[in-house]
Amino acid sequence: xxxxxxxxxxxxxxxxxxxxxxxxxxxxxxxxxxxxxxxxxxxxxxxxxxxxxxxxxxxxxxxx
Amino acid sequence: xxxxxxxxxxxxxxxxxxxxxxxxxxxxxxxxxxxxxxxxxxxxxxxxxxxxxxxxxxxxxxxxxxxxxxxxxxxxxxxxxxxxxxxxxxxxxxxxxxxxxxxxxxxxxxxxxxxxxxxxxxxxxxxxxxxxxxxxxxxxxxxxxxxxxxxxxxxxxxxxxxxxxxxxxxxxxxxxxxxxxxxxxxxxxxxxxxxxxxxxxxxxxxxxxxxxxxxxxxxxxxxxxxxxxxxxxxxxxxxxxxxxxxxxxxxxxxxxxxxxxxxxxxxxxxxxxxxxxxxxxxxxxxxxxxxxxxxxxxxxxxxxxxxxxxxxxxxxxxxxxxxxxxxxxxxxxxxxxxxxxxxxxxxxxxxxxxxxxxxxxxxxxxxxxxxxxxxxxxxxxxxxxxxxxxxxxxxxxxxxxxxxxx
Ligand code: HEM
Ligand code: SF4
Numbered sequence: 053x054x055x056x057x058x059x060x061x062x063x064x065x066x067x068x069x070x071x072x073x074x075x076x077x078x079x080x081x082x083x084x085x086x087x088x089x090x091x092x093x094x095x096x097x098x099x100x101x102x103x104x105x106x107x108x109x110x111x112x113x114x115x116x
Numbered sequence: 117x118x119x120x121x122x123x124x125x126x127x128x129x130x131x132x133x134x135x136x137x138x139x140x141x142x143x144x145x146x147x148x149x150x151x152x153x154x155x156x157x158x159x160x161x162x163x164x165x166x167x168x169x170x171x172x173x174x175x176x177x178x179x180x181x182x183x184x185x186x187x188x189x190x191x192x193x194x195x196x197x198x199x200x201x202x203x204x205x206x207x208x209x210x211x212x213x214x215x216x217x218x219x220x221x222x223x224x225x226x227x228x229x230x231x232x233x234x235x236x237x238x239x240x241x242x243x244x245x246x247x248x249x250x251x252x253x254x255x256x257x258x259x260x261x262x263x264x265x266x267x268x269x270x271x272x273x274x275x276x277x278x279x280x281x282x283x284x285x286x287x288x289x290x291x292x293x294x295x296x297x298x299x300x301x302x303x304x305x306x307x308x309x310x311x312x313x314x315x316x317x318x319x320x321x322x323x324x325x326x327x328x329x330x331x332x333x334x335x336x337x338x339x340x341x342x343x344x345x346x347x348x349x350x351x352x353x354x355x356x357x358x359x360x361x362x363x364x365x366x367x368x369x370x371x372x373x374x375x376x377x378x379x380x381x382x383x384x385x386x387x388x389x390x391x392x393x394x395x396x397x398x399x400x401x402x403x404x405x406x407x408x409x410x411x412x413x414x415x416x417x418x419x420x421x422x423x424x425x426x427x428x429x430x431x432x433x434x435x436x437x438x439x440x441x442x443x444x445x446x447x448x449x450x451x452x453x454x455x456x457x458x459x460x461x462x463x464x465x466x467x468x469x470x471x472x473x474x475x476x477x478x479x480x481x482x483x484x485x486x487x488x489x490x491x492x493x494x495x496x497x498x499x500x501x502x503x504x505x506x507x508x509x510x511x512x513x514x515x516x517x518x519x520x521x522x
Contacts, residue, residue, distance in 0.1 A: 064238030065470045071459065082238030105460055107470035109190070 061110035072098035152437035164424035176431035180438035182445040184422035189467040204431030220360025273518040278378040286369035291342025375514025395454040402461035405437035
């Protein structure tokens with residue numbers, strides 16, 4: 053599973069950062085960056101929560 | 117086509133439909149108790165949305181189910197802009213300034229107009245920036261607690277603490293001198309009170325903007341590390357827009373946070389087992405959802421939400437408190453239970469306008485509760501809950517005063 057973020061959709065609400073801090077960060081413009089594209093299984097639950105929590109639906113999981 | 121037909125037949129429209137036979141008056145009263153109105157449960161149990169009657173005479177759709185509220189807040193055919201015919205207002209005279217009157221009032225702009233403002237401000241509200249701000253928030257809170265302790269063994273916690281902390285924090289962030297706190301509080305109060313008149317609102321708006329535009333001229337000459345200076349340096353906004361965006365931050369940052377802090381204080385005093393539990397803050401945000409009717413919308417096209425047809429030009433009020441008490445999303449939703457996971461609440465809205473200040477709020481509430489209960493462990497209510505002065509006339513729900521002793 054690969055974590056994909058759409059920086060153009062991101063509105064910098066930071067839900068991703070507080071929910072899965074090992075996977076997401078915000079750059080100096082406050083926009084999402086994925087710091088761990090292929091998180092370990094243990095992190096995936098938090099990442100799945102982020103798919104729903106991100107208010108601009110900017111995070112997805114790719115099957116590759 | 118069978119599936120399609122069923123769907124179309126499943127759409128309600130107001131003429132003759134049972135769910136709209138009763139036109140409800142809105143806002144609702146909630147006498148003697150701070151929780152979201154009990155009638156929301158009835159509204160959620162109805163099919164479709166609730167057609168209601170506002171004090172202005174306008175009729176609007178109330179949205180009370182969690183999924184429907186999220187759907188409204190993310191549908192591109194639904195607008196935040198009072199420029200559209202049919203945009204609702206909850207007060208007698210209408211609450212939301214029009215971005216044509218207050219340029220920079222970006223909560224009432226749709227993308228793409230909205231994005232320029234949001235993008236310019238996001239860097240100052242990231243999780244990291246707010247973490248860096250914690251020591252200065254702590255300083256503000258400590259100072260207020262010093263004041264409480266020095267003044268004796270009783271206080272009005274709203275005046276002396278819960279209204280003061282967010283106001284001091286947002287003023288410092290914007291670079292507004294603390295001495296002018298009373299000036300702003302008096303005018304903001306008029307803007308967030310439903311029964312204010314047009315003239316009162318207009319005058320308060322003009323006075324705030326005039327003050328801010330003078331302050332901006334000062335910051336142009338002598339920039340600091342405050343938000344006004346950041347907005348100036350960004351080059352993304354005109355001077356007028358900076359005044360409007362600053363006014364939005366002042367209002368959005370103060371009334372909501374102050375009220376949630378005060379109501380939460382009551383809950384923690386009555387449920388002391390949760391004092392010091394860091395999960396309490398998120399649950400307090402969900403539980404009170406003080407900005408229940410802050411996110412106002414209008415349909416710019418015919419839209420179906422929750423099986424209800426909304427016609428172009430009809431006003432929509434997604435009620436975040438009703439959504440946050442929807443028991444199909446939150447089990448035992450009317451119970452205060454920090455042990456639950458409440459992270460998906462919509463107290464801060466959802467979609468592109470989701471609260472810019474949300475991490476600041478979390479930090480302020482966390483530091484405020486942690487500090488006050490640690491330093492004043494004997495804190496208790498000085499009057500019974502039923503006698504507390506709730507803000508029934510507020511656009512944002514809260515408390516007018518909170519007598520305590522220790
Ligand atoms: C308990 C405290 C707070 C609550 C419950 C709250 C709630 C909300 C809600 C529901 C919205 C969405 C409005 C909409 O969709 O139309 C919003 C937007 C906003 N809030 Fe907050 N808020 C709080 C505190 C703050 C603070 C402390 C600040 C600032 C420093 C702030 C700044 C804003 C701004 C600027 C927006 C507009 C964002 C945009 O349009 O992109 N809020 N807030
Ligand atoms: S949660 Fe979504 S909108 Fe918020 S910072 Fe992360 S990607 Fe951006």
